[in-house]
Amino acid sequence: MIVFEKRPSPSRFWAAVTPVLAVLATMIAGGVMFWLLGKDPLVAIRTIFWDPLFDPTFGAYSRPQLLVKAGPLILIAIGLSIGFRAGIWNIGAEGQYIIGAIVGAGVGLAFYPTESRLIFPLMVLAGAFGGWLWAMIPAFLRVRFGTNEILVSLMLVYVAEAMLASVSQGLLRNPDGMGFPGSRNFKEYPAAHNGEIIAGTGMHWGVVMALIAVIFAYLLLSRHMLGFQVRLSGEAPRAARFSGVKPARLVLFCLGLSGALAGMAGLFEVTGPAGQVSIDFGSGYGFTAIIVAFLGRLNPLGILLAGLLMALTYIGGDLASLMLGIPAAAIQLFQGMLLFFLLAMDIFTNFRIRLKKPEAA
Amino acid sequence: MDLTSINPVLLIASLMVAATPILLAAIGELVVEKAGVLNLGVEGMMITGAVVGFAAGVNTGSPALGFVAAALGGAALSLLFGLLTQYLLSNQVATGLALTLFGLGLSALIGKPYEGIKSPTLQKLDLGPLGDLPVVGPILFGHDPVVYLSLLMVLGVWWGLGHSRAGLILRAVGENHDAAHALGYKVVRVRMAAIAFGGASAGLGGAYISLVRVPQWVEGLTAGAGWIALAIVVFASWRPWRALLGAYLFGGVTVLQLNLQAAGLAIPVEYLSMSPYVVTILVLVLISARGQHGAPGALGRVFHGTG
Numbered sequence: 199m200i201v202f203e204k205r206p207s208p209s210r211f212w213a214a215v216t217p218v219l220a221v222l223a224t225m226i227a228g229g230v231m232f233w234l235l236g237k238d239p240l241v242a243i244r245t246i247f248w249d250p251l252f253d254p255t256f257g258a259y260s261r262p263q264l265l266v267k268a269g270p271l272i273l274i275a276i277g278l279s280i281g282f283r284a285g286i287w288n289i290g291a292e293g294q295y296i297i298g299a300i301v302g303a304g305v306g307l308a309f310y311p312t313e314s315r316l317i318f319p320l321m322v323l324a325g326a327f328g329g330w331l332w333a334m335i336p337a338f339l340r341v342r343f344g345t346n347e348i349l350v351s352l353m354l355v356y357v358a359e360a361m362l363a364s365v366s367q368g369l370l371r372n373p374d375g376m377g378f379p380g381s382r383n384f385k386e387y388p389a390a391h392n393g394e395i396i397a398g399t400g401m402h403w404g405v406v407m408a409l410i411a412v413i414f415a416y417l418l419l420s421r422h423m424l425g426f427q428v429r430l431s432g433e434a435p436r437a438a439r440f441s442g443v444k445p446a447r448l449v450l451f452c453l454g455l456s457g458a459l460a461g462m463a464g465l466f467e468v469t470g471p472a473g474q475v476s477i478d479f480g481s482g483y484g485f486t487a488i489i490v491a492f493l494g495r496l497n498p499l500g501i502l503l504a505g506l507l508m509a510l511t512y513i514g515g516d517l518a519s520l521m522l523g524i525p526a527a528a529i530q531l532f533q534g535m536l537l538f539f540l541l542a543m544d545i546f547t548n549f550r551i552r553l554k555k556p557e558a559a
Numbered sequence: 560m561d562l563t564s565i566n567p568v569l570l571i572a573s574l575m576v577a578a579t580p581i582l583l584a585a586i587g588e589l590v591v592e593k594a595g596v597l598n599l600g601v602e603g604m605m606i607t608g609a610v611v612g613f614a615a616g617v618n619t620g621s622p623a624l625g626f627v628a629a630a631l632g633g634a635a636l637s638l639l640f641g642l643l644t645q646y647l648l649s650n651q652v653a654t655g656l657a658l659t660l661f662g663l664g665l666s667a668l669i670g671k672p673y674e675g676i677k678s679p680t681l682q683k684l685d686l687g688p689l690g691d692l693p694v695v696g697p698i699l700f701g702h703d704p705v706v707y708l709s710l711l712m713v714l715g716v717w718w719g720l721g722h723s724r725a726g727l728i729l730r731a732v733g734e735n736h737d738a739a740h741a742l743g744y745k746v747v748r749v750r751m752a753a754i755a756f757g758g759a760s761a762g763l764g765g766a767y768i769s770l771v772r773v774p775q776w777v778e779g780l781t782a783g784a785g786w787i788a789l790a791i792v793v794f795a796s797w798r799p800w801r802a803l804l805g806a807y808l809f810g811g812v813t814v815l816q817l818n819l820q821a822a823g824l825a826i827p828v829e830y831l832s833m834s835p836y837v838v839t840i841l842v843l844v845l846i847s848a849r850g851q852h853g854a855p856g857a858l859g860r861v862f863h864g865t866g
Contacts, residue, residue, distance in 0.1 A: 345847040349790045353836040356783050360833035527667030534661030541649040
């Protein structure tokens with residue numbers, strides 16, 4: 199008989215190994231899925247995980263995409279992870295991402311066609327503010343009325359999507375766009391454009407900000423009192439209250455921070471890779487970032503790696519759908535599977551598995 | 560704008576149809592939560608039910624078989640959640656989110672070949688002359704069988720939870736799993752059964768959207784209906800009749816805003832279509848401001864029985 203024995207504290211060894219095992223298990227299960235879809239599983243896995251980086255023809259195009267896709271994922275996941283650690287579940291990052299993009303882009307477009315170095319930093323701040331404000335709605339409602347932040351933050355995603363549809367056809371529509379929906383393209387507005395910092399690498403300001411966020415989160419969690427309070431609240435809420443943690447302040451901080459980072463990610467995306475505010479701007483980064491946060495074990499360095507891996511599955515998925523005709527949805531399923539395997543394998547982190555002879559009751 | 564074009568009788572009849580998917584999912588989730596399990600994967604199970612039901616309905620030509628397939632599909636997916644949370648003791652919030660993300664991907668993959676096809680029509684239950692009665696006819700006697708099934712399920716869950724031995728055990732498990740375990744009840748088995756019931760109900764709800772309400776398959780069809788069902792369980796304070804009230808209230812808002820769009824109200828369409836979500840938030844705030852009464856004691860906590 200198999201018995202689970204609770205470990206006194208989670209195993210650090212298994213915490214580091216389970217994501218790798220989960221990726222392997224997902225590759226195997228994904229291979230079976232591709233085989234069922236009538237594709238050669240080995241070719242499919244190679245197309246997703248190897249070709250985007252090392253293929254001589256596609257590599258040059260897809261390598262920069264790695265940073266372009268990983269940037270927003272990491273930036274959003276870092277913010278989410280801090281809340282998740284404290285047991286504060288912001289799952290509406292997608293909405294905060296959209297509102298950040300709308301507010302930031304709106305500020306930039308208001309100054310069109312002024313050329314000033316100050317415009318872009320101002321837009322970044324406005325984007326962060328937009329995301330922060332959107333996250334403050336569930337935060338305030340939870341603190342003031344005890345409303346469940348999971349449901350409110352998620353509902354606000356749909357509200358944000360409706361607002362996006364509204365502004366891209368109305369308020370922010372390109373006045374020279376002959377009535378087509380969508381804002382002005384930021385590529386034609388240099389002061390507000392978030393272009394590549396080093397040509398051909400995919401490195402833009404959003405990626406820089408993601409790296410800063412990783413370092414900031416690492417220092418916060420390991421060196422700062424607030425980080426200690428975050429960890430304590432998640433692991434032992436009762437002990438946290440006795441040690442003087444103010445739950446309300448923590449809710450406001452965690453939701454506010456994740457909202458601001460998601461808003462910034464939206465702004466960097468709209469002014470860079472996306473180029474304009476349009477109806478289909480929401481890309482699901484806010485939801486995929488949840489997977490990134492868990493796959494990275496809610497640990498800043500882990501999230502950095504997880505974000506790169508998840509970006510790889512996006513690019514590899516595009517390549518696989520182009521080359522092998524694997525539907526794009528298969529990749530979404532693949533990402534969902536990854537999270538499942540990871541959560542299932544967490545049993546090794548938190549429990550010892552012992553074989554025990556059945557005893558007479 | 561022409562408000563006289565909105566017929567109150569038809570409005571009530573169509574709000575019942577609009578509310579049915581959410582009611583089905585909410586009543587299932589209510590049972591799951593009463594057993595002490597928080598399954599945030601309702602949206603994923605609903606959309607899987609929607610696509611499985613649609614595919615089965617189109618292939619067999621029978622909507623009834625579609626609903627059966629949808630219930631089985633939703634239950635199968637929920638058992639995955641059960642396996643992880645009950646046997647592998649994973650975090651319920653994270654696993655529920657994973658279930659939703661997984662279900663969205665799975666449904667998009669299965670549904671690709673079915674885009675743009677119309678489903679077979681589910682016949683309305685023919686109640687003879689009753690359906691021709693003025694006012695009462697369309698409201699009470701003019702629906703398809705699933706609408707009545709959802710009402711029967713509310714009745715069944717109300718009776719089952721409050722007035723049967725099985726319901727008493729289920730509630731005991733949900734209030735205090737350690738005590739229930741000590742009394743010799745199989746906590747994990749009871750919870751697995753509840754989870755499967757919740758999955759099947761969510762699957763039925765999803766299929767109602769794809770086979771009756773829309774009736775078509777498009778990616779992301781459920782558009783947050785599963786999350787609204789979760790909100791309705793909170794709104795209902797875990798009581799079946801209040802879940803019915805909540806779902807019909809929500810259905811009313813949805814239908815009313817659609818009618819206002821059609822009547823050409825001077826409010827932009829986007830603001831009208833966000834109104835159901837805003838109303839849900841407002842209702843949640845009102846309920847939580849009074850304090851959450853009736854939440855099962857062991858809701859969301861991991862049960863690790865020793866020995």
